[in-house]
Amino acid sequence: MNERQWGIVMRNNDLLNGKFFEGGNTNSKIAVPTSISRARYTxxxxxxxxxxxxxVTFEAPKDIPGNTKKPEIKFRIPRFQICDSSRVEVFETKSAIADSMASNAFSQTTVEASAGGGAFGVSVGVKAGATTSGSSSFAQSSSKDESRMHVAYLVRSYHTYLKERGI
Incomplete structure (x- = not known):
């Protein structure tokens, strides 16, 4: 990104704005702030x-003819580091708890661990059986298996370093 694009990002995200206290009781001598907000101006x-x-990944100013030394190029671009790359995760859930966790942006491994562990880490099983004898018998069985597929697009993130010596 060039200097102009960085300026747009910093302005739109209020990266160089200060903070101020809002609210409080004005009738007393000491006002207690109720919230902290970003300042409206840089x-x-x-x-x-x-x-x-x-x-420099964009077009820099050309050299001046007859100059033996290249002019030093200075920019107002913050130091930054890209932390991860974007990726897509696709996974399947079969329980209501795992589905809820996936809907609330938990990671795939967290959702799978909770689905395998049961509710609150406790697995409960129930068995029942009955037998009858007679001349006629009737049996009925039904099964329902429901699954949900989740696709999460994890965007690239970065850290911007704004230290006091650079501001």
Missing amino acids: AFALKERSIPDYD
Whole structure:
């Protein structure tokens, strides 16, 4: 991303805005704040820092003819690190608890562990049987198996480092 694109991201996410206290009782001498909110205006600015030419991925200013030394390029781009790559997870649930966990964005391994462990880590089983004897017999059996497929798109995330020496 170039400097302009980073500026848009930082402005839209209020990364350089301060915080302020809201609310409180105005009748007393000491006001107790009821919440903390982001300031509406930018409170900080990034300092310029030089980036080596091999790290510049967009078109940089051309060299001045007759100059023996390349001009140093400075940008207001924050330091950042990409933490993971985007991926798609597909998994199946068969119980109401596992379905609820999947709907509330739990990971696939957490959902599978809860489905295998039963409710609260306790598995309960019940068996019953009866026999009758007679000249006629009747048997009926039915079964219902319901499964749900879940697809989760996990987007790429990154950390932006905004330290006091860079602001």
